[in-house]
Amino acid sequence: MWGSRKRRGDDTVECIACGETVDRSDAREYDKEGDRWDRTGKEFEHLCKSCHTDLCHQPRDELEALLVDIDAGGLDELEFLDRYCRAVEDRYGPVDSER
Ligand SMILES: [Zn+2]
Known part of the structure; x- marks a missing residue:
């Protein structure tokens, strides 16, 4: 598989x-607790560069606007979920469809 590749001990991560x-x-280190600077007693998980890049390019900035649009702060939980799902489907199409 990686025949020509030099192995350097356990210096690789998955x-x-x-x-x-x-x-x-x-x-890239991925800390599921979201705090990369507190390293005591932790084991970090890792992402390869391309997956890390994918992560950071999620269109998260649109979420804020969407929440404002549906007046998220003034709704109870069920109403919120209902409107949220509808707003997402309006914008991005049915949630469970393959794109
Ligand atoms: Zn990857």
Whole structure:
């Protein structure tokens, strides 16, 4: 598989998204607790560069506007979910359809 590749001990990590084995130096740390600076007693998970890039390019900026549009703050939970689903489907199409 990686026959020509030099192995450097356990200096590789597995991407949690695609399962690809990458050099630790090429990987991005992913801390599911969202705090990369508190390293005590933690084991980090890793993402390869391309998966990490995918993550960061989710259109999260639209979410804010969408929540404002549906008046998220003034709704109870059920109303919110109902409107949220509808707003998402309006904008992006049915949630469970393959794109
Ligand atoms: Zn990956």
